[in-house]
Amino acid sequence: MHQEHNIPWNVFATNFKYVHEDKRSQQPRPARFGYTSQGRPTQACELGHLVRKMIAMIREFSKTERAKYRLPSELGPPEDGKLFSDHLRDKYPDYLNSQNQKLELWVDSVHIDFGGNPVYDTAHGDLADVVKVLVNENQMQTLLMLANHPLVPLHRLRQLSWGHHFGVNRIVEAAIPLYIFWNFMATSGGLATGAHRNDLCVSLVKSMTMTMDHEAQQIPHWELYGVKNFNGEKEDLPEVDPVRLQEYLKHLFSLLFRYDMLMAECGVDTDWESEIVSSISWYYGAKTETTQDEEGQWRTQFK
Structure with a gap:
């Protein structure tokens, strides 16, 4: 138990x-x-x-x-621009790649909804998968940085669906x-x-x-x-x-x-x-x- x-x-x-x-x-x-x-x-x-x-x-x-982690004001982007290591990328080639390894992709993938809010949508299931992998691998420093980044609406990856739900919340639903x-x-x-x-x-x-x-x-x-x-x-x-x-x-x-x-x-x-x-x-x-x-x-x- x-x-x-x-x-x-x-x-x-x-x-x-x-x-x-x-x-x-x-x-x-x-x-x-x-x-x-x-x-x-x-x-x-x-x-x-x-x-x-x-x-x-x-x-x-x-x-x-x-x-155990830094305060939000101390969570800056990685110096080399990589959100996760090459070793981790190679461990999960189905979900991690050299594109979503870069912070720029996460910022450039955002679009603005009718209310003027930055959002992700069902086209960004690949980013939700990156979050799932990083949670599984305990890469929380990176995730906390993304959560506090003003141009990354990370919470919008929580609920995504097109016939079946594939957002980050699936971690909880499975566990x-x-x-x-x-x-x-x-x-x-x-x-x-x-x-x-x-x-x-x-x-x-x-x-x-x-x-x-x-x-x-x-x-x-x-x-x-x-x-x-x-x-x-x-x-x-x-x-x-x-x-x-x-x-x-x-x-x-x-x-x-x-x-x-x-x-x-x-x-x-x-x-x-x-x-x-x-x-x-x-x-x-x-x-x-x-x-x-x-x-x-x-x-x-x-x-």
């Missing part, structure tokens, strides 16, 4: 159960990916507590990490469900018994190893599972080494707090509650509701 002393992962084991498919039955399983609620009256409260603890840890690590699932399996004994080889694991591995347009958020998942475009069944799932899995969980968590740090530097307050609650609702069938709070903000919570 990861952060087990701060995040109550046992909440999943007490509130959700896995319903095995019975091919002899005419009744469909009451769950999208095999998991269904135990129906405990305290479920919403317990899950809400878990979400708050998870958010608190992400934000705490985000603030601690930011303190959260896997971080939750593997911690759930560890705390429930599923890793020891092999119970992790279930329909949800199949769905997650398929989704997070899929190739697509602007796919750099998949990199850490390809590395762990050792496959692209997994299309097998439970018995075909790749073996996962426990030591590597622990490092993977640590890395997933670092992706979350690095993303939070970067977005905060851009002036964006990440809605972690909606991100985490929506993920748990989708994959485990927890009931939610979206309401407007006293400040007029929409919130998605368990009910």
Whole structure:
């Protein structure tokens, strides 16, 4: 498990159960990916507590990490004009190249919208992929510089879509469900018994190893599972080494707090509650509701 002393992962084991498919039955399983609620009256409260603890840890690590870097006024462009090293460029040739290695490209790619604001759009998915790679490689000094550059609207790369979403936020969308699932399996004994080889694991591995347009958020998942475009069944799932899995969980968590740090530097307050609650609702069938709070903000919570 990861952060087990701060995040109550046992909440999943007490509130959700896995319903095995019975091919002899005419009744469909009451769950999208095999998991269904135990129906405990305290479920919403317990899950809400878990979400708050998870958010608190992400934000705490985000603030601690930011303190390691220079102040915005001290974040100047690189002297050699390169945003990342040639070594890193050669490591990720599908996403990094000599063009997007230069700050000039990021400035020249900007256009002005009808409101007079500098923006990026769906034509700049390649730049979003660069950000994903740099977050994955912990190149936060460069990203903080870009976030503070007056001619680089980095936050506009957060949400990009044309049929499917490929903005920088895909880092979070990929990391959260896997971080939750593997911690759930560890705390429930599923890793020891092999119970992790279930329909949800199949769905997650398929989704997070899929190739697509602007796919750099998949990199850490390809590395762990050792496959692209997994299309097998439970018995075909790749073996996962426990030591590597622990490092993977640590890395997933670092992706979350690095993303939070970067977005905060851009002036964006990440809605972690909606991100985490929506993920748990989708994959485990927890009931939610979206309401407007006293400040007029929409919130998605368990009910």
